[in-house]
Amino acid sequence: MCPGLAVPGAVSALVFPTEPVNPWSLQLACPRDCLYLATLERTRDGAPMLARRGALRGGIAPATVTLPPLTTPGGTYRLVVRVVPQVNPGALLVQQSADLTVG
Numbered sequence: 001m002c003p004g005l006a007v008p009g010a011v012s013a014l015v016f017p018t019e020p021v022n023p024w025s026l027q028l029a030c031p032r033d034c035l036y037l038a039t040l041e042r043t044r045d046g047a048p049m050l051a052r053r054g055a056l057r058g059g060i061a062p063a064t065v066t067l068p069p070l071t072t073p074g075g076t077y078r079l080v081v082r083v084v085p086q087v088n089p090g091a092l093l094v095q096q097s098a099d100l101t102v103g
Helices: none
Strands: 013-015 025-029 034-042 048-056 063-066 075-085 093-096 100-102
Touching: 025 034, 025 075, 048 063
Parallel strands: none
Antiparallel strands: 013 025, 025 063, 034 048, 034 075, 075 093, 075 100
């Protein structure tokens, strides 16, 4: 830890699915050790439907982050990932997928 130093969240790889999948998953890697929160949110109101949080070691190959394998009702959703470094955390990085429609 370095007092006064705040490192913003960053990803070195992030791949969202281009169509609905079950279970929902994505590929994620960070340049330095990080904490993440991946959520499946309803597009119309941003309500979280599924979530997974965890930690990744920095500088390694992308990991598959899989959300709980629960059935998702019909509607439009997006995957949202929030990332922050484990050491000297600064601004939270927020990335989201395109809208995905479940029939």
